[in-house]
Amino acid sequence: xxxxxxxxxxxxxxxxxxxxxxxxxxxxxxxxxxxxxxxxxxxxxxxxxxxxxxxxxxxxxxxxxxxxxxxxxxxxxxxxxxxxxxxxxxxxxxxxxxxxxxxxxxxxxxxxxxxxxxxxxxxxxxxxxxxxxxxxxxxxxxxxxxxxxxxxxxxxxxxxxxxxxxxxxxxxxxxxxxxxxxxxxxxxxxxxxxxxxxxxxxxxxxxxxxxxxxxxxxxxxxxxxxxxxxxxxxxxxxxxxxxxxxxxxxxxxxxxxxxxxxxxxxxxxxxxxxxxxxxxxxxxxxxxxxxxxxxxxxxxxxxxxxxxxxxxxxxxxxxxxxxxxxxxxxxxxxxxxxxxxxxxxxxxxxxxxxxxxxxxxxxxxxxxxxxxxxxxxxxxxxxxxxxxxxxxxxxxxxxxxxxxxxxxxxxxxxxxxxxxxxxxxxxxxxxxxxxxxxxxx
Amino acid sequence: xxxxxxxxxxxxxxxxxxxxxxxxxxxxxxxxxxxxxxxxxxxxxxxxxxxxxxxxxxxxxxxxxxxxxxxxxxxxxxxxxxxxxxxxxxxxxxxxxxxxxxxxxxxxxxxxxxxxxxxxxxxxxxxxxxxxxxxxxxxxxxxxxxxxxxxxxxxxxxxxxxxxxxxxxxxxxxxxxxxxxxxxxxxxxxxxxxxxxxxxxxxxxxxxxxxxxxxxxxxxxxxxxxxxxxxxxxxxxxxxxxxxxxxxxxxxxxxxxxxxxxxxxxxxxxxxxxxxxxxxxxxxxx
Numbered sequence: 001x002x003x004x005x006x007x008x009x010x011x012x013x014x015x016x017x018x019x020x021x022x023x024x025x026x027x028x029x030x031x032x033x034x035x036x037x038x039x040x041x042x043x044x045x046x047x048x049x050x051x052x053x054x055x056x057x058x059x060x061x062x063x064x065x066x067x068x069x070x071x072x073x074x075x076x077x078x079x080x081x082x083x084x085x086x087x088x089x090x091x092x093x094x095x096x097x098x099x100x101x102x103x104x105x106x107x108x109x110x111x112x113x114x115x116x117x118x119x120x121x122x123x124x125x126x127x128x129x130x131x132x133x134x135x136x137x138x139x140x141x142x143x144x145x146x147x148x149x150x151x152x153x154x155x156x157x158x159x160x161x162x163x164x165x166x167x168x169x170x171x172x173x174x175x176x177x178x179x180x181x182x183x184x185x186x187x188x189x190x191x192x193x194x195x196x197x198x199x200x201x202x203x204x205x206x207x208x209x210x211x212x213x214x215x216x217x218x219x220x221x222x223x224x225x226x227x228x229x230x231x232x233x234x235x236x237x238x239x240x241x242x243x244x245x246x247x248x249x250x251x252x253x254x255x256x257x258x259x260x261x262x263x264x265x266x267x268x269x270x271x272x273x274x275x276x277x278x279x280x281x282x283x284x285x286x287x288x289x290x291x292x293x294x295x296x297x298x299x300x301x302x303x304x305x306x307x308x309x310x311x312x313x314x315x316x317x318x319x320x321x322x323x324x325x326x327x328x329x330x331x332x333x334x335x336x337x338x339x340x341x342x343x344x345x346x347x348x349x350x351x352x353x354x355x356x357x358x359x360x361x362x363x364x365x366x367x368x369x370x371x372x373x374x375x376x377x378x379x380x381x382x383x384x385x386x387x388x389x390x391x392x393x394x395x396x397x398x399x400x401x402x403x404x405x406x407x408x409x410x411x412x413x414x415x416x417x418x419x420x421x422x423x424x425x426x427x428x429x430x431x432x433x434x435x436x437x438x439x440x441x
Numbered sequence: 442x443x444x445x446x447x448x449x450x451x452x453x454x455x456x457x458x459x460x461x462x463x464x465x466x467x468x469x470x471x472x473x474x475x476x477x478x479x480x481x482x483x484x485x486x487x488x489x490x491x492x493x494x495x496x497x498x499x500x501x502x503x504x505x506x507x508x509x510x511x512x513x514x515x516x517x518x519x520x521x522x523x524x525x526x527x528x529x530x531x532x533x534x535x536x537x538x539x540x541x542x543x544x545x546x547x548x549x550x551x552x553x554x555x556x557x558x559x560x561x562x563x564x565x566x567x568x569x570x571x572x573x574x575x576x577x578x579x580x581x582x583x584x585x586x587x588x589x590x591x592x593x594x595x596x597x598x599x600x601x602x603x604x605x606x607x608x609x610x611x612x613x614x615x616x617x618x619x620x621x622x623x624x625x626x627x628x629x630x631x632x633x634x635x636x637x638x639x640x641x642x643x644x645x646x647x648x649x650x651x652x653x654x655x656x657x658x659x660x661x662x663x664x665x666x667x668x669x670x671x672x673x674x675x676x677x678x679x680x681x682x683x684x685x686x687x688x689x690x691x692x693x694x695x696x697x698x699x700x701x702x703x704x705x706x707x708x709x710x711x712x713x714x715x716x717x718x719x720x721x722x723x724x725x726x727x
Binding site: 085086089090092093111112115117186188191195196197247248249250251252253258261262265267268400404407408413416417420421 | 478479480481482560563564565566567571572575581582583584585586587588670671672673674675676691692693694
């Protein structure tokens with residue numbers, strides 16, 4: 001048996017050296033040594049916000065495959081999109097940052113980029129062609145990998161259009177007339193959210209973008225209430241007030257769930273959403289799926305079309321594991337991207353244009369079945385005449401200011417001031433513009 | 442018991458309180474003196490600027506007023522209905538035990554389930570309440586569509602959820618009232634109303650004091666019902682201080698202002714509770 005102490009009970013010099021060496025090795029192995037050493041073999045922490053059943057199953061399988069291929073474990077946490085940024089920043093603050101995260105709001109990407117918390121992804125994005133207004137580069141650097149557009153489109157009941165001899169509306173007046181004509185019993189003309197929530201921000205302002213309203217000039221001055229924009233924004237409010245009586249009670253509380261349910265159940269003749277409507281209708285009410293078609297938002301005069309986007313993408317965080325995380329992202333976006341998009345095949349409208357011609361992607365039964373709608377959606381992201389924007393992507397360049405306006409619900413409140421309080425449209429625009437200035441100054 | 446056990450238990454309690462309550466509270470208050478656009482950015486010391494801004498904003502005073510209205514009306518209704526149900530359930534009748542169990546049910550439901558169920562029941566297109574009213578030829582109710590209706594709706598949901606707690610507490614109190622007091626009152630010719638005001642209510646006074654205090658604190662800080670139903674809308678009509686604090690901190694990412702609102706909310710509540718104890722001191726044990 002080794003004798004560990006000298007005769008007088010003190011450590012010998014050799015024993016001390018051995019002990020120090022063992023302690024050093026222990027510290028190194030336990031992960032308290034240099035970050036590079038710590039990072040070796042560390043799992044990749046992935047924050048996912050696509051919480052559909054199939055998407056969750058995909059990430060579980062992808063993590064297994066990646067570990068089998070590289071030996072690197074991928075830990076996937078999933079939270080609803082609204083909680084993403086808090087989760088990401090909490091992770092950073094607590095010293096346990098995620099290496100890759102799903103982000104659905106460009107303002108958050110910009111905040112993280114400004115703070116040096118995420119790294120550019122040009123090495124992954126430069127190789128591909130992308131649709132309009134989706135990469136949001138900052139000084140040529142692309143900080144995220146967008147995987148879908150989530151275009152908010154107007155869904156309409158083509159069976160009702162045929163029965164009633166209605167035409168696809170090109171103007172606000174025609175659209176409002178169609179909504180009024182299709183109110184019958186419990187079925188209402190349309191549903192567009194008007195509450196202070198992200199659903200309203202996403203689904204109800206397409207008409208205003210089509211009319212040519214812009215929120216900021218090139219120097220980030222608020223334009224909403226200037227001589228050119230105010231009449232347009234006020235006209236939009238008048239139009240929304242006209243179609244409001246054709247909506248079911250509850251437009252104020254309507255969010256994604258209510259909109260989806262009303263469209264799939266057929267209780268409204270028009271509504272707004274992205275491609276998920278087709279997927280849910282296929283599952284829950286296949287007869288209704290065949291009756292639904294999509295169109296972009298139109299302006300008052302029939303000259304301009306617009307869609308609002310609610311894009312999603314991934315960021316890679318600046319951690320001691322960035323290298324392996326980038327390698328994982330390279331694998332995910334080259335070898336598994338189509339499999340991922342197939343977890344919501346119509347809803348995840350590809351941001352990468354080559355995907356639309358990818359045989360594997362096109363082979364999906366739902367992509368084939370809704371090929372016409374998907375072609376319409378594809379045209380909306382490549383046609384430069386179509387206004388493709390959203391509140392949080394307004395302005396001359398990517399910036400957190402429109403994101404702040406988005407989160408403040410200044411524009412939904414403008415709708416509520418008009419519709420619920422009966423405020424004069426011009427005054428409602430003035431109130432919204434004043435709030436925007438207060439927020440960004 | 443060794444002589445070290447009592448100080449040991451006390452030490453554990455004090456340490457747990459410091460770590461779990463005092464520490465986070467001090468940290469939260471300290472955040473209110475900084476400006477930070479996110480949890481990860483470098484905070485800038487701004488002193489009392491956040492408090493000044495918050496106190497000068499109309500939304501703070503609107504939220505404070507909404508909190509007083511929401512808490513006040515909810516508590517009044519909960520207490521009145523709670524005493525009423527307790528008196529009813531204290532009578533002897535067939536199926537009393539079953540009814541007592543049923544009456545307690547809403548309190549057992551998770552708030553999120555109860556609120557979302559209510560929202561779907563009154564949904565404007567597919568809600569069972571809406572459809573039933575339509576079948577009966579009645580006009581739809583716009584539960585959350587106006588500022589007043591939204592406040593009334595969140596108060597009604599809160600009353601439905603938490604009246605059972607008040608009922609159960611008063612029921613327990615009623616069972617401790619000596620029957621001799623009622624018999625003596627009857628002999629003196631007191632009717633049911635006089636018996637209630639001169640025997641029942643005075644006997645329930647200690648419980649009433651505690652219930653009003655507890656429910657005031659809980660309702661003033663109640664976040665879930667309002668967030669799940671209206672998120673403070675429309676146009677701030679149901680936004681109270683907890684919602685305003687959350688919105689500033691976690692949707693607008695103005696962490697300092699969120700912390701300032703939360704701190705002010707704490708101060709207001711402390712002032713109200715102190716005043717309450719001054720007006721209605723707890724009875725000393727005899």
